[in-house]
Amino acid sequence: MPALRESDAAFALEGVTRAFGEVRAVDNVSLTFARGRTSILIGSSGSGKSTVLRLLLGLEWPDAGVVLCDGDRLRRDALPEVRRRVGYVIQDGGLFPHLSVLANLALLPRHLGWHAARVRERASELSELTHLHANLLTRFPAELSGGQRQRVALMRALMLDPPTLLLDEPLGALDPLVRHGLQDELREIFGRLGKTVIMVTHDLAEAAFFSRRLILMRRGRVVQDGSLDDFRIAPADAFVREFLAAHRSLPGAAT
Ligand code: ADP
Numbered sequence: 702m703p704a705l706r707e708s709d710a711a712f713a714l715e716g717v718t719r720a721f722g723e724v725r726a727v728d729n730v731s732l733t734f735a736r737g738r739t740s741i742l743i744g745s746s747g748s749g750k751s752t753v754l755r756l757l758l759g760l761e762w763p764d765a766g767v768v769l770c771d772g773d774r775l776r777r778d779a780l781p782e783v784r785r786r787v788g789y790v791i792q793d794g795g796l797f798p799h800l801s802v803l804a805n806l807a808l809l810p811r812h813l814g815w816h817a818a819r820v821r822e823r824a825s826e827l828s829e830l831t832h833l834h835a836n837l838l839t840r841f842p843a844e845l846s847g848g849q850r851q852r853v854a855l856m857r858a859l860m861l862d863p864p865t866l867l868l869d870e871p872l873g874a875l876d877p878l879v880r881h882g883l884q885d886e887l888r889e890i891f892g893r894l895g896k897t898v899i900m901v902t903h904d905l906a907e908a909a910f911f912s913r914r915l916i917l918m919r920r921g922r923v924v925q926d927g928s929l930d931d932f933r934i935a936p937a938d939a940f941v942r943e944f945l946a947a948h949r950s951l952p953g954a955a956t
Protein backbone atom coordinates (compact mmCIF):
# COMPACT_ATOMS: atom_id res chain seq x y z
CA MET A 702 0.00 0.00 0.00
CA PRO A 703 1.43 3.45 -0.87
CA ALA A 704 2.20 5.67 2.07
CA LEU A 705 -0.77 7.72 3.07
CA ARG A 706 -0.38 11.45 2.55
CA GLU A 707 -1.36 13.47 5.58
CA SER A 708 -4.07 15.23 3.57
CA ASP A 709 -5.77 11.89 2.84
CA ALA A 710 -6.10 11.13 6.51
CA ALA A 711 -9.19 11.92 8.53
CA PHE A 712 -7.17 11.74 11.71
CA ALA A 713 -3.58 11.20 12.73
CA LEU A 714 -1.58 10.92 15.94
CA GLU A 715 2.09 11.83 15.81
CA GLY A 716 4.21 10.67 18.71
CA VAL A 717 1.33 11.12 21.14
CA THR A 718 1.73 10.41 24.84
CA ARG A 719 -0.96 10.84 27.47
CA ALA A 720 -0.15 9.89 31.06
CA PHE A 721 -2.32 9.71 34.17
CA GLY A 722 0.09 9.83 37.09
CA GLU A 723 2.47 6.93 36.62
CA VAL A 724 0.35 5.26 33.93
CA ARG A 725 1.08 6.06 30.31
CA ALA A 726 -2.38 5.38 28.92
CA VAL A 727 -1.03 6.22 25.45
CA ASP A 728 2.73 6.02 25.02
CA ASN A 729 4.40 7.61 21.99
CA VAL A 730 1.75 6.45 19.50
CA SER A 731 1.78 7.43 15.82
CA LEU A 732 -1.20 6.37 13.72
CA THR A 733 -2.91 7.56 10.56
CA PHE A 734 -6.59 6.87 9.91
CA ALA A 735 -7.58 6.91 6.26
CA ARG A 736 -10.75 8.57 5.09
CA GLY A 737 -13.61 6.25 4.19
CA ARG A 738 -11.99 3.20 5.81
CA THR A 739 -12.79 1.19 8.90
CA SER A 740 -9.88 0.79 11.32
CA ILE A 741 -10.06 -1.29 14.48
CA LEU A 742 -8.33 -0.63 17.78
CA ILE A 743 -7.98 -3.88 19.66
CA GLY A 744 -6.26 -4.96 22.86
CA SER A 745 -6.87 -5.98 26.44
CA SER A 746 -8.71 -3.82 28.90
CA GLY A 747 -6.52 -0.89 30.00
CA SER A 748 -4.33 -0.92 26.88
CA GLY A 749 -5.25 2.65 25.92
CA LYS A 750 -7.91 2.14 23.22
CA SER A 751 -10.53 4.47 24.69
CA THR A 752 -7.90 7.10 25.41
CA VAL A 753 -6.92 7.13 21.73
CA LEU A 754 -10.52 7.90 20.77
CA ARG A 755 -10.76 10.57 23.46
CA LEU A 756 -7.57 12.20 22.19
CA LEU A 757 -9.00 12.33 18.66
CA LEU A 758 -12.05 14.17 19.97
CA GLY A 759 -10.13 16.55 22.20
CA LEU A 760 -11.64 15.04 25.35
CA GLU A 761 -8.04 14.41 26.38
CA TRP A 762 -4.98 16.38 25.35
CA PRO A 763 -1.56 14.92 24.64
CA ASP A 764 1.27 15.53 27.10
CA ALA A 765 3.55 15.13 24.10
CA GLY A 766 3.00 14.84 20.35
CA VAL A 767 0.18 16.16 18.18
CA VAL A 768 -3.27 15.11 17.04
CA LEU A 769 -4.21 16.03 13.48
CA CYS A 770 -7.77 16.29 12.20
CA ASP A 771 -8.11 16.60 8.41
CA GLY A 772 -4.43 17.52 8.30
CA ASP A 773 -4.70 20.35 10.85
CA ARG A 774 -3.47 20.27 14.39
CA LEU A 775 -6.42 19.86 16.75
CA ARG A 776 -7.08 23.14 18.54
CA ARG A 777 -9.44 23.83 21.40
CA ASP A 778 -11.26 26.56 19.52
CA ALA A 779 -11.99 24.12 16.66
CA LEU A 780 -13.53 21.44 18.88
CA PRO A 781 -17.21 22.32 18.38
CA GLU A 782 -16.69 22.06 14.63
CA VAL A 783 -14.71 18.80 14.91
CA ARG A 784 -17.38 17.24 17.11
CA ARG A 785 -20.03 18.14 14.58
CA ARG A 786 -18.14 16.13 11.99
CA VAL A 787 -17.54 13.14 14.24
CA GLY A 788 -20.17 10.81 15.65
CA TYR A 789 -19.09 9.22 18.92
CA VAL A 790 -20.55 6.22 20.70
CA ILE A 791 -19.06 5.83 24.17
CA GLN A 792 -18.41 2.50 25.79
CA ASP A 793 -21.81 1.94 27.42
CA GLY A 794 -23.83 3.84 24.83
CA GLY A 795 -24.23 6.87 27.09
CA LEU A 796 -27.95 7.47 26.55
CA PHE A 797 -29.58 9.84 29.03
CA PRO A 798 -31.97 7.64 31.06
CA HIS A 799 -34.42 10.46 31.82
CA LEU A 800 -34.92 11.32 28.14
CA SER A 801 -36.96 9.42 25.56
CA VAL A 802 -35.19 7.94 22.56
CA LEU A 803 -36.29 10.86 20.42
CA ALA A 804 -35.16 13.39 23.00
CA ASN A 805 -31.77 11.66 23.19
CA LEU A 806 -31.48 11.85 19.41
CA ALA A 807 -32.58 15.49 19.41
CA LEU A 808 -30.00 16.82 21.88
CA LEU A 809 -27.25 17.91 19.53
CA PRO A 810 -29.44 18.86 16.54
CA ARG A 811 -31.68 21.03 18.74
CA HIS A 812 -28.60 22.67 20.18
CA LEU A 813 -27.64 23.54 16.60
CA GLY A 814 -31.05 25.04 15.98
CA TRP A 815 -32.84 22.28 14.06
CA HIS A 816 -36.64 22.44 14.19
CA ALA A 817 -38.50 19.58 15.84
CA ALA A 818 -39.89 18.43 12.48
CA ARG A 819 -36.43 18.10 10.98
CA VAL A 820 -35.26 16.11 14.00
CA ARG A 821 -38.24 13.76 13.68
CA GLU A 822 -37.62 13.28 9.99
CA ARG A 823 -33.95 12.44 10.51
CA ALA A 824 -34.81 10.13 13.42
CA SER A 825 -37.26 8.24 11.27
CA GLU A 826 -34.72 7.91 8.42
CA LEU A 827 -32.21 6.48 10.88
CA SER A 828 -34.70 4.15 12.48
CA GLU A 829 -35.11 2.62 9.04
CA LEU A 830 -31.36 2.45 8.47
CA THR A 831 -30.68 0.80 11.83
CA HIS A 832 -33.88 -1.27 11.87
CA LEU A 833 -35.18 0.23 15.06
CA HIS A 834 -38.96 0.17 15.01
CA ALA A 835 -40.22 3.77 14.85
CA ASN A 836 -42.70 2.99 17.68
CA LEU A 837 -39.73 2.80 20.02
CA LEU A 838 -38.80 6.46 19.56
CA THR A 839 -41.09 7.52 22.41
CA ARG A 840 -39.68 4.96 24.87
CA PHE A 841 -37.08 5.57 27.54
CA PRO A 842 -33.71 3.75 27.36
CA ALA A 843 -34.63 1.46 30.29
CA GLU A 844 -37.59 0.21 28.24
CA LEU A 845 -35.34 -1.07 25.45
CA SER A 846 -33.29 -4.24 25.04
CA GLY A 847 -29.50 -4.01 24.97
CA GLY A 848 -29.46 -4.37 21.19
CA GLN A 849 -32.09 -1.66 20.75
CA ARG A 850 -30.14 0.69 23.02
CA GLN A 851 -27.02 0.19 20.90
CA ARG A 852 -29.02 0.98 17.78
CA VAL A 853 -30.18 4.21 19.42
CA ALA A 854 -26.61 5.11 20.44
CA LEU A 855 -25.55 4.60 16.82
CA MET A 856 -28.51 6.63 15.55
CA ARG A 857 -27.55 9.45 17.88
CA ALA A 858 -24.01 9.40 16.52
CA LEU A 859 -25.39 9.55 12.95
CA MET A 860 -27.95 12.35 13.45
CA LEU A 861 -25.77 15.04 11.85
CA ASP A 862 -24.55 12.63 9.16
CA PRO A 863 -20.92 13.07 10.19
CA PRO A 864 -18.21 11.75 7.83
CA THR A 865 -16.45 10.05 10.75
CA LEU A 866 -17.64 7.65 13.45
CA LEU A 867 -15.71 6.76 16.58
CA LEU A 868 -17.22 3.71 18.25
CA ASP A 869 -16.00 2.46 21.60
CA GLU A 870 -16.93 -1.22 21.99
CA PRO A 871 -20.38 -0.57 20.52
CA LEU A 872 -21.36 -4.23 20.74
CA GLY A 873 -19.46 -5.17 23.87
CA ALA A 874 -22.39 -5.69 26.20
CA LEU A 875 -24.60 -7.77 23.90
CA ASP A 876 -25.36 -11.45 23.91
CA PRO A 877 -23.81 -13.48 21.06
CA LEU A 878 -26.92 -13.75 18.85
CA VAL A 879 -27.83 -10.08 19.02
CA ARG A 880 -24.20 -9.16 18.58
CA HIS A 881 -23.81 -11.34 15.52
CA GLY A 882 -26.86 -9.78 13.87
CA LEU A 883 -25.75 -6.25 14.65
CA GLN A 884 -22.24 -6.95 13.35
CA ASP A 885 -23.73 -7.85 9.97
CA GLU A 886 -25.91 -4.76 9.94
CA LEU A 887 -23.20 -2.37 11.07
CA ARG A 888 -20.71 -3.58 8.52
CA GLU A 889 -23.31 -3.15 5.83
CA ILE A 890 -24.14 0.36 7.05
CA PHE A 891 -20.48 1.44 7.19
CA GLY A 892 -19.88 0.14 3.67
CA ARG A 893 -23.00 1.77 2.30
CA LEU A 894 -22.44 5.17 3.92
CA GLY A 895 -18.71 5.32 3.10
CA LYS A 896 -17.84 6.66 6.55
CA THR A 897 -14.44 6.84 8.17
CA VAL A 898 -14.89 4.49 11.11
CA ILE A 899 -12.54 3.94 14.03
CA MET A 900 -13.93 1.21 16.23
CA VAL A 901 -12.69 -0.28 19.48
CA THR A 902 -13.24 -3.90 20.36
CA HIS A 903 -11.44 -6.52 22.40
CA ASP A 904 -12.79 -9.35 20.27
CA LEU A 905 -10.47 -10.50 17.52
CA ALA A 906 -13.12 -12.25 15.43
CA GLU A 907 -15.25 -9.12 15.50
CA ALA A 908 -12.23 -6.98 14.62
CA ALA A 909 -11.34 -9.10 11.60
CA PHE A 910 -14.98 -9.18 10.49
CA PHE A 911 -15.07 -5.38 10.28
CA SER A 912 -11.70 -4.54 8.80
CA ARG A 913 -8.43 -5.67 7.31
CA ARG A 914 -6.72 -3.07 9.44
CA LEU A 915 -6.31 -4.04 13.06
CA ILE A 916 -4.24 -1.98 15.46
CA LEU A 917 -3.24 -4.09 18.43
CA MET A 918 -2.42 -2.10 21.57
CA ARG A 919 -0.74 -3.09 24.80
CA ARG A 920 0.12 -0.81 27.72
CA GLY A 921 -0.41 2.33 25.68
CA ARG A 922 1.69 1.24 22.74
CA VAL A 923 0.89 -0.10 19.30
CA VAL A 924 2.23 -3.65 19.19
CA GLN A 925 1.19 -4.41 15.61
CA ASP A 926 -0.75 -2.63 12.86
CA GLY A 927 -1.93 -4.90 10.06
CA SER A 928 -4.39 -7.56 8.99
CA LEU A 929 -5.28 -10.69 10.93
CA ASP A 930 -3.17 -12.60 8.40
CA ASP A 931 -0.19 -10.35 9.14
CA PHE A 932 -0.68 -11.08 12.83
CA ARG A 933 -0.78 -14.81 12.13
CA ILE A 934 2.02 -15.03 9.59
CA ALA A 935 4.39 -12.45 11.03
CA PRO A 936 3.49 -11.68 14.66
CA ALA A 937 5.48 -8.66 15.85
CA ASP A 938 6.30 -10.28 19.17
CA ALA A 939 5.35 -12.95 21.67
CA PHE A 940 2.39 -10.90 22.91
CA VAL A 941 0.74 -11.02 19.48
CA ARG A 942 1.03 -14.81 19.48
CA GLU A 943 -0.37 -14.92 23.00
CA PHE A 944 -3.24 -12.62 22.05
CA LEU A 945 -4.12 -14.84 19.06
CA ALA A 946 -3.89 -17.99 21.17
CA ALA A 947 -6.20 -16.49 23.80
CA HIS A 948 -9.04 -16.48 21.27
CA ARG A 949 -10.06 -20.12 21.41
CA SER A 950 -12.14 -21.76 18.76
CA LEU A 951 -14.98 -24.02 19.80
CA PRO A 952 -13.87 -27.40 21.09
CA GLY A 953 -14.62 -30.41 18.89
CA ALA A 954 -17.65 -32.55 19.69
CA ALA A 955 -17.12 -34.70 22.77
CA THR A 956 -16.43 -38.32 21.93
P1 ADP B 1 -8.94 0.63 27.29
O1 ADP B 1 -9.99 1.45 26.63
O2 ADP B 1 -8.00 -0.05 26.33
O3 ADP B 1 -9.51 -0.34 28.27
P2 ADP B 1 -8.18 3.14 28.54
O4 ADP B 1 -7.74 3.99 27.43
O5 ADP B 1 -9.54 3.37 29.09
O6 ADP B 1 -7.98 1.59 28.14
O7 ADP B 1 -7.16 3.27 29.76
C1 ADP B 1 -5.76 3.09 29.62
C2 ADP B 1 -5.11 3.27 30.98
O8 ADP B 1 -5.23 4.62 31.39
C3 ADP B 1 -5.74 2.43 32.08
O9 ADP B 1 -4.72 2.03 32.95
C4 ADP B 1 -6.68 3.40 32.75
O10 ADP B 1 -6.89 3.06 34.09
C5 ADP B 1 -5.94 4.72 32.62
N1 ADP B 1 -6.84 5.88 32.52
C6 ADP B 1 -7.63 6.17 31.47
N2 ADP B 1 -8.31 7.32 31.70
C7 ADP B 1 -7.94 7.75 32.93
C8 ADP B 1 -8.28 8.89 33.74
N3 ADP B 1 -9.14 9.82 33.30
N4 ADP B 1 -7.67 9.00 34.95
C9 ADP B 1 -6.77 8.08 35.37
N5 ADP B 1 -6.41 7.00 34.66
C10 ADP B 1 -6.98 6.82 33.45
Ligand code: MG
Pocket residue numbers: 747750751752792869
Ligand atom coordinates in the same frame (compact mmCIF):
# COMPACT_ATOMS: atom_id res chain seq x y z
MG1 MG C 1 -12.04 1.29 26.87
